[in-house]
Amino acid sequence: MQRGLLIILSGPSGVGKGTIRKYFETDERLNLAYSTSMTTRKPRAGEVDGRDYFFSTREDFEKAIQEGGLLEWAEFVGNYYGTPLKEVNRLRDEGKNVLLEIEVQGAIQVQEKCPDAISIFIIPPSMEELERRIRGRSTEPEEIIQQRLAKASNEMKMVSQYKYIVCNDDPKLAAELIKTIILRHVELEENK
Ligand SMILES: Nc1nc2c(ncn2[C@@H]2O[C@H](COP(=O)(O)OP(=O)(O)O)[C@@H](O)[C@H]2O)c(=O)[nH]1
Ligand SMILES: Nc1ncnc2c1ncn2[C@@H]1O[C@H](COP(=O)(O)OP(=O)(O)O)[C@@H](O)[C@H]1O
Secondary structure, eight states: OOOOOEEEEEOOTTSSHHHHHHHHTTOGGGOEEEOOEEEOSOOOTTOOBTTTEEEOOHHHHHHHHHTTOEEEEEEETTEEEEEEHHHHHHHHHTTOEEEEEOOHHHHHHHHHHOTTOEEEEEEOSOHHHHHHHHHHHTOSOHHHHHHHHHHHHHHHTTGGGSSEEEEOSSHHHHHHHHHHHHHHHHHHHHTO
């Protein structure tokens, strides 16, 4: 069986990664499995442990780092986020194409370790629109929104680190573009 692809989806907080993902992740042709990350961030209303994230303490997260249990990890606006390595390997060995939704520092680590990873960066139509979206979502207090927006400006400077850049103006169109990218890579892999 062919090993599954590794797909990285990044982009500033509030750009619409989660929204777009919902439009394409259930498409069976993509044969996707979402990699659930570990984080020390507190759950938002409606988030489920083990589905949206594995919510953890800083102590447990640091233990996972020390034990080499993470493919990559980063600190983002005061919290740790990381990708459990075992699960990614298990899913890829089963032939699943694994989707990581991670920030820029983590994406760079993954690309160093797995140069074949397909990296996609989602940009907003403008920084004003990004601000409207992150505020409109109302999931963070003002202080954290400010920190995330400052972070976003720096993240936008890293677009050249990615293989593909997709603008999220219309989320369905962005999802279609991402589907096309993944399907083409699946096809290339099959013809290897
Ligand atoms: N490096 C890394 N970043 C992650 C991981 N999981 C999530 N992130 C990123 O961490 C940032 C903050 O995530 P979150 O607090 O859920 O906010 P949201 O993306 O704005 O909904 C986002 O850029 C996520 O893509 C991970 O496992 N590793
Ligand atoms: N193309 C779009 N146009 C307008 N609003 C959008 C669009 N995509 C996402 N949103 C909204 O922006 C907010 C942030 O989207 P979300 O998917 O949570 O972002 P992320 O996962 O990147 O942090 C949500 O309220 C979402 O409904």
